[in-house]
Amino acid sequence: PRPPPRTSLWPRCLSGLISLPALSPLSLTGKEGLTHLPSLGPSANPAQGKAHLKQCDLLKLSRKQKRLCQREPGLAETLRDAIRLSIMECQYQFRYERWNCSLDGRTSLLKRGFKETAFLYAVSSAALTHSLARACSAGRMERCTCDDSPDLENRKAWQWGVCGDNLKYSTKFLKNFLGQKKIGKDLRAKVDIHNTNVGIKAVKNGLKTTCKCHGVSGSCAVRTCWKQLSPFHETGKILKLRFDDAVKIFSATNDAVGHSELVSTQRRSHSPKSPATPRSTDLVYVEDSPSFCRPSKYSLGTAGRTCSREASCDISSILPQSLPEGKLASVTHHNILCLWYPPASSWTTERV
Numbered sequence: 171p172r173p174p175p176r177t178s179l180w181p182r183c184l185s186g187l188i189s190l191p192a193l194s195p196l197s198l199t200g201k202e203g204l205t206h207l208p209s210l211g212p213s214a215n216p217a218q219g220k221a222h223l224k225q226c227d228l229l230k231l232s233r234k235q236k237r238l239c240q241r242e243p244g245l246a247e248t249l250r251d252a253i254r255l256s257i258m259e260c261q262y263q264f265r266y267e268r269w270n271c272s273l274d275g276r277t278s279l280l281k282r283g284f285k286e287t288a289f290l291y292a293v294s295s296a297a298l299t300h301s302l303a304r305a306c307s308a309g310r311m312e313r314c315t316c317d318d319s320p321d322l323e324n325r326k327a328w329q330w331g332v333c334g335d336n337l338k339y340s341t342k343f344l345k346n347f348l349g350q351k352k353i354g355k356d357l358r359a360k361v362d363i364h365n366t367n368v369g370i371k372a373v374k375n376g377l378k379t380t381c382k383c384h385g386v387s388g389s390c391a392v393r394t395c396w397k398q399l400s401p402f403h404e405t406g407k408i409l410k411l412r413f414d415d416a417v418k419i420f421s422a423t424n425d426a427v428g429h430s431e432l433v434s435t436q437r438r439s440h441s442p443k444s445p446a447t448p449r450s451t452d453l454v455y456v457e458d459s460p461s462f463c464r465p466s467k468y469s470l471g472t473a474g475r476t477c478s479r480e481a482s483c484d485i486s487s488i489l490p491q492s493l494p495e496g497k498l499a500s501v502t503h504h505n506i507l508c509l510w511y512p513p514a515s516s517w518t519t520e521r522v
Contacts (some may be wrong), residue, residue, distance in 0.1 A: 200365075222246050238347055248301050253348040256297035259406035260290065268462035268472055273467040276335055283358060283456035285416045288365045292409050292453055295344070300402050302340035303373075314339040334396035337377055341370060361419070361454055368453055372408050376400035403404035409453070416453040 225246035226239035239245045260271035269286050280289055306314040316334050348366070380398040385391030417431045432454060434446040448454050465471035 176270075203424040211403055226251075229493060233501040234349065235347060242311060242313055244305055244312065248310065249298070251305075252301035254293070255301060255402055258294050259297070259402060262403075262412040263406050268474065269459070269469055272469060274470050275466070278467040279469075283361060284459040285413060285453070285455045286459060288416055288453040288455045289409060289413045291362055291365040292369035292372070292412070293349075293406065294368040294369065296373050296405050296409065297402065298347075299340050299370050299373040300345055300399055300405065301338070302343060303335040303399055306336035306339055308434045314343070335377075335399045337374060337397070337399065342372070344370065357420070357432075357456060361456055364432060364448070364450075368412060368451060368513045369409065372405050372412075373399065376405050376408070399405060410453065412453045416455055417448045418458075419448055419454045420457060426453070 173358050221243075222243040223240055226236055229236075229239065229246060231239060239249070257271070257273070264271045271286075271290075276290070278288065302311070305311045307316050309315070316336060320402060348360050376399060377397055378400060379395050381393050381395040383390035383393050384445055417434045419434050432448055434448050434454075458470060460466060465473070
């Protein structure tokens with residue numbers, strides 16, 4: 171028998187983190203087994219015991235990731251923060267969509283190549299990048315510190331006690347943590363790695379220069395500048411726009427380089443005979459999503475929820491098949507948010 175194709179460890183490692191339950195005020199189903207991790211701040215005393223080792227054991231990590239976690243006392247808490255951040259932002263961005271980023275069905279969703287899967291990989295890698303950079307500047311990670319770029323502005327910032335977010339270290343560490351060098355040959359591995367990079371790039375593109383003036387009466391005789399990450403909500407907003415414009419792709423062999431690459435199902439406007447290659451900022455997917463209106467292994471459906479006018483479910487797709495002819499399930503209509511579907515157990519019938 172042929173050996174199985176060599177796939178990347180990266181998507182599998184990241185999917186393990188994506189599927190982890192987390193402490194989130196937006197996870198209100200009450201069904202999740204939440205992982206409670208003790209707080210670990212800059213003042214943690216190693217003499218109190220190796221509490222971080224237990225935290226690493228509570229996380230679903232590969233062997234390599236667990237070793238890295240055990241070496242870095244602040245990493246487990248940072249991973250926890252990243253998981254919570256990604257869930258909160260995902261649920262906020264999709265709060266009025268058919269799929270609302272609930273934890274229910276997430277494991278099944280990650281096995282498919284939907285647009286929603288693409289967003290999960292992107293927002294999770296973005297949250298990891300963001301949280302690692304912030305943890306460095308906050309002094310919660312022993313092996314990294316403030317932004318150490320060798321430019322004059324950063325040296326001045328250090329002199330004034332200002333600590334820039336260390337995006338350079340967080341990006342490098344994250345790629346090592348996820349095992350980026352082991353590139354997979356199958357389509358799903360390539361897609362997951364591409365979407366992971368989209369999330370990292372979204373954080374990088376949000377890096378901005380922040381300045382502070384020093385001088386008598388705000389004269390700004392001396393100005394200190396440093397690099398700072400944008401609020402993660404801005405990153406989430408960008409990734410949601412990428413989701414709305416996500417590109418469906420397939421794998422094609424490039425004769426010039428001799429290996430397969432991701433190719434869009436859409437054609438280039440200037441060369442309609444040639445398929446387009448997705449941009450590095452495009453979220454990509456390989457299969458169409460289900461409607462998410464009915465309950466399934468991917469979500470709880472839209473029963474009892476408010477959906478936006480643009481993305482509301484077709485009423486006919488959720489009506490029970492056994493309704494008598496001439497009768498219709500009652501649906502409440504809102505002026506601003508279009509459709510609200512009551513749970514199936516509370517459906518009533520009325521003549522039309």
